[in-house]
Amino acid sequence: MKSNQKSKALFFKACDIIPGGVNSPVRAFRSVGMDPPFIQRAVGARIWDVDTNEYLDFVGSWGPMILGHAHPAVVNAVLETAKLGLSFGAPNEREVELAQLIIESVPSVKMVRMVNSGTEAVMSALRVARAATKREKILKFEGCYHGHADGLLVKAGSGALTGGVPDSAGVPGDYARLTLTASYNDCEGTAAMIEANKDDLAAVIIEPVAANMGVVAPTMEFLNLLRTLCTQYGIILIFDEVITGFRLGLSGAQGYYNIQADLTVFGKVIGGGMPVGAYGGSKELMELVAPKGPVYQAGTLSGNPVAMAAGIATLKQLRTTLNIYEKIEAKASALEDGIKQAVAEAGIPVCVNRVGSLLTTFFTDRPTVTSFADVMTCDRERYATYFRAMLDRAVYMAPSQFEAMFVSAAHGESEINRAIEAVKASLLDLKGN
Numbered sequence: 206m207k208s209n210q211k212s213k214a215l216f217f218k219a220c221d222i223i224p225g226g227v228n229s230p231v232r233a234f235r236s237v238g239m240d241p242p243f244i245q246r247a248v249g250a251r252i253w254d255v256d257t258n259e260y261l262d263f264v265g266s267w268g269p270m271i272l273g274h275a276h277p278a279v280v281n282a283v284l285e286t287a288k289l290g291l292s293f294g295a296p297n298e299r300e301v302e303l304a305q306l307i308i309e310s311v312p313s314v315k316m317v318r319m320v321n322s323g324t325e326a327v328m329s330a331l332r333v334a335r336a337a338t339k340r341e342k343i344l345k346f347e348g349c350y351h352g353h354a355d356g357l358l359v360k361a362g363s364g365a366l367t368g369g370v371p372d373s374a375g376v377p378g379d380y381a382r383l384t385l386t387a388s389y390n391d392c393e394g395t396a397a398m399i400e401a402n403k404d405d406l407a408a409v410i411i412e413p414v415a416a417n418m419g420v421v422a423p424t425m426e427f428l429n430l431l432r433t434l435c436t437q438y439g440i441i442l443i444f445d446e447v448i449t450g451f452r453l454g455l456s457g458a459q460g461y462y463n464i465q466a467d468l469t470v471f472g473k474v475i476g477g478g479m480p481v482g483a484y485g486g487s488k489e490l491m492e493l494v495a496p497k498g499p500v501y502q503a504g505t506l507s508g509n510p511v512a513m514a515a516g517i518a519t520l521k522q523l524r525t526t527l528n529i530y531e532k533i534e535a536k537a538s539a540l541e542d543g544i545k546q547a548v549a550e551a552g553i554p555v556c557v558n559r560v561g562s563l564l565t566t567f568f569t570d571r572p573t574v575t576s577f578a579d580v581m582t583c584d585r586e587r588y589a590t591y592f593r594a595m596l597d598r599a600v601y602m603a604p605s606q607f608e609a610m611f612v613s614a615a616h617g618e619s620e621i622n623r624a625i626e627a628v629k630a631s632l633l634d635l636k637g638n
């Protein structure tokens with residue numbers, strides 16, 4: 206790194222006036238023992254910090270930037286829409302357009318409500334599930350992250366896991382007790398848990414591909430089991446597709462695995478980098494939402510025209526660019542192969558998991574990582590060393606073992622090859638340690 210003086214000064218000041226210096230915990234780089242660079246701009250697969258260091262970016266704003274940064278179609282849509290006014294607090298045409306694009310892509314979604322974040326969308330979907338079933342308990346899976354709502358910070362993934370507080374302070378015990386947890390991919394344990402609580406469970410909520418404890422693929426048996434039991438007992442199956450939605454394909458994980466949820470939660474890609482979340486499902490369920498129904502949920506800035514414009518432009522690009530998902534996946538697959546080869550050469554125990562354009566390199570000697578327990582065997586110190594070695598080589602990844610690498614349409618062959626070279630060199634560094 207050339208210099209990081211400006212970032213250092215900003216972070217020092219930020220720490221005085223913003224908790225931990227950041228507005229979302231995992232940005233703080235604590236778990237990799239560093240201070241974060243402050244990012245000034247981004248184009249395609251590249252980002253630059255305030256000290257003019259350039260990085261190859263595999264975070265992609267944690268998922269939204271599937272087209273790469275500052276895609277001209279998206280930026281133009283935002284600029285043109287902004288000229289017409291930033292917010293009306295009244296219906297606008299673009300809300301209808303984005304809703305239509307989502308509904309056309311995801312067969313289980315017939316009606317959709319826009320909100321401002323994934324967290325908000327999950328909270329609201331759970332409220333609908335509770336209203337529909339007149340039950341109160343929910344079941345989630347260890348290591349899955351569903352935003353920071355009270356009842357979901359129970360054995361949560363992402364920053365909660367990275368920071369060592371999967372069960373947050375400040376969550377009322379009575380509230381957390383309504384959240385049951387089971388192990389991801391554990392068919393037997395999950396079935397037993399559902400059977401034992403079948404009369405009290407409003408919803409089972411899951412990341413259909415876990416991507417907030419690192420990437421862990423579901424088994425088909427596991428997803429089918431959830432679908433079967435939820436149908437059998439009248440429990441609402443909620444797929445949290447905040448990461449997988451419009452990333453694994455236009456129809457998200459539901460299309461990828463050919464399975465349907467009762468309620469689906471979106472975020473990240475559908476906002477194209479602007480703050481957008483959404484939840485949707487059958488008309489029967491969604492018509493429970495106010496003002497049509499009794500479930501109250503509102504938002505001053507929900508359906509914001511500028512945010513909608515970014516989402517619409519992003520989804521349109523995804524729909525109209527020939528084979529875009531196949532192309533992105535091919536790049537991610539090449540990266541996976543490169544990492545595996547580098548790992549074999551360095552002789553370091555690592556397990557690489559990939560689903561579509563999501564990928565995690567787990568520093569564990571387990572041959573496979575299919576559960577939260579497997580994830581917990583990872584050597585975080587080793588990841589931190591690897592992360593710093595990669596950053597030194599100008600490759601910017603999530604500063605946590607428990608996150609995904611996000612490959613975008615802007616990552617070309619040369620970017621992937623550059624990343625693989627960095628992986629090779631960084632692993633050799635690690636071996637030397």
Ligand SMILES: *Cc1c(COP(=O)(O)O)cnc(C)c1O
Binds near residue numbers: 322323327447448482
């Ligand atoms: C990011 C994420 C959320 C929360 O979305 P925010 O917009 O950060 O509130 C919820 N669920 C999953 C699966 C996520 O990855």
